Amino acid sequence: MRFRLLVDSEEFAAQLVQDISAARRSVYIQAMTFDADTSGLRVARAITAAPAPDRRVLIDAVSRAIVSDRFVFGPRNWLDDALRQEWRATRRLAGELPGQGVGVRITNPFGPLWLRFFARNHKKLAVIDGRISYIGGINFSDHNFAWHDMMLRIDDPEIAAFLEADFLSTWRGRNQSAFRSFPGIDIYLLDGPSNGRTFEPVIDIVRGARKSIFVESTYFALPFFSRLREIGTAGPSKVLLTSEANNWPQMRSYVPWEAWRSGIELRLYPSRLTHLKAILVDGRNLIMGSANFDFFSYWIYQEIVAVVRDPEVITAFQDRILIPDLAKSLPYKGPVSPVRGWVRALSFRALVGLNRFLTLR
Secondary structure, eight states, X not given: OEEEEEEXXXXXXXXXXXXXXXXXXXXXXXXXXXXXXXXXXXXXXXXHHOOOSEEEEEEEGGGGTEETTEETTSHHHHTOHHHHHHHHHHHHHHHHGGGGTEEEEEESXXXXXXXXXXXXXXXXXXXXXXXXXXXXXXXXXXXXXXXXXXXXXXXXXXXXHHHHHHHHHHHTTOOOOEEEEETTEEEEEXXXXXXXXXXXXXXXXXXXXXXXXXXXXXXOOTTHHHHXXXXXXXXXXXEEEEESSOSSTTHHHHHHHHHHHHTOEEEXXXXXXXXXXXXXXXXXXXXXXXXOSSHHHHHTOBEEEEXXXXXXXXXXXXXXXXXXXXXXXXXXXXXXXXXXXXXXXXXXXXXXHHHHHHHHO
């Protein structure tokens, strides 16, 4: 078994394209977004050129409405000719791949009246030749490739078989909740409705922290803030590193309030958005995957979450992400508004409640 932490998109894409090009049996790729821009087409070309006879791609339906991190049907965006052209090209890409021998399926259709718009399959996964797997947070699009993020490459047939079975289950239209423990890593598959139960062992690791909890996430939200508050201020040190320029405007007043009342040191990552989803507990357990540790990942989305204990991965994370990102970041010194924070929390809970009603009925 071999692990390799890949930091940022270029390192990930170069290795992924190399593995795809060398595939002889199968290439299975899953992402939330797969845009027909420079980054997406680079991976698409590698898949279509791969010699493996079994090549399949799962793309979430969100790409039918959101391209380049923008809602296509918004009045201002619909008048953007370049955005509409990219949206059409993205739809064509999904339609053209089957003609080149690549199976394509769209996960989680919006349904009548788009009532399931927020019920997304948020997984990012690659399984190649039943041996090599990738998990993490990077989608295939220029805007995603511009963000700070990471993926974990795993060279192990048992882990690949477990993740391949999940890919094929999703391919058949069945989301599953599952768990397997392997040397150096535990992997949790979240199906949406039962996410809360599946998350509990992961949250127990955070609750059991003795020295330190480091979180890097731009969308960290309830109920994970409350879990950190349960630990108390006298417990381990708690640091949350989030983006200075958050692409969710609602988070800008919410996160400072939650961090303040939870006794968490809040630091801001400058210049570009950090799309990382990572929690390092006591320098021994690295929680990572596709989940943002927010209300969507806890209650609604399909996700992959891993708890990595491999010492080499932990060291790589500390040396290549934690230490440099902390050095780049600045302490938050802006305003804290309990009223605005509370209103945001209330709106998030209402959004989750409505969508659970719509998706679970």
